[in-house]
Amino acid sequence: MGLSNFSAVLDFAINEEKKGAGFLKTAADKASGTEKDALTKLHSEAEKSCRALETILRENVTEMVMEPCEELDENKYSFDVSALSGIAGARLLIEKQRDFLKDASKVINLSEVRRAFDRMAGKKNGLLSEIN
Numbered sequence: 001m002g003l004s005n006f007s008a009v010l011d012f013a014i015n016e017e018k019k020g021a022g023f024l025k026t027a028a029d030k031a032s033g034t035e036k037d038a039l040t041k042l043h044s045e046a047e048k049s050c051r052a053l054e055t056i057l058r059e060n061v062t063e064m065v066m067e068p069c070e071e072l073d074e075n076k077y078s079f080d081v082s083a084l085s086g087i088a089g090a091r092l093l094i095e096k097q098r099d100f101l102k103d104a105s106k107v108i109n110l111s112e113v114r115r116a117f118d119r120m121a122g123k124k125n126g127l128l129s130e131i132n
Contacts, residue, residue, distance in 0.1 A: 002072060002073055006060070006069060006113075012077075014053045022081065023090075024043035035086060035087055038087060038131055070107040077097075077099060101120050104117055
């Protein structure tokens with residue numbers, strides 16, 4: 001199934017971010033030492049991203065919910081958290097989320113949302129740099 005309107009793109013982003021936050025929380029609970037610290041920080045950032053995405057949807061819901069956009073293939077960005085573990089799993093998760101945000105920013109027609117997605121993708125790049 002493709003993501004072909006603003007609402008679908010944001011719903012997908014929110015759901016994947018929540019799924020990722022759940023994975024990061026579980027992984028942090030199982031880890032110890034510096035890995036636990038890193039995963040805890042990543043979980044905190046994922047929760048911030050969820051809140052930011054929910055705010056974007058809430059603030060733009062009246063104008064853009066059904067606004068069409070170039071279709072994105074959600075299968076390219078979706079992930080199965082049961083196949084992930086530890087820092088390596090977190091890295092894959094964040095890479096997929098970053099790629100989605102970068103690609104989605106290219107198809108969204110609202111400049112404020114594009115900028116927000118680009119900022120969030122940049123933050124994901126920063127997180128990847130920290131854990132590498």
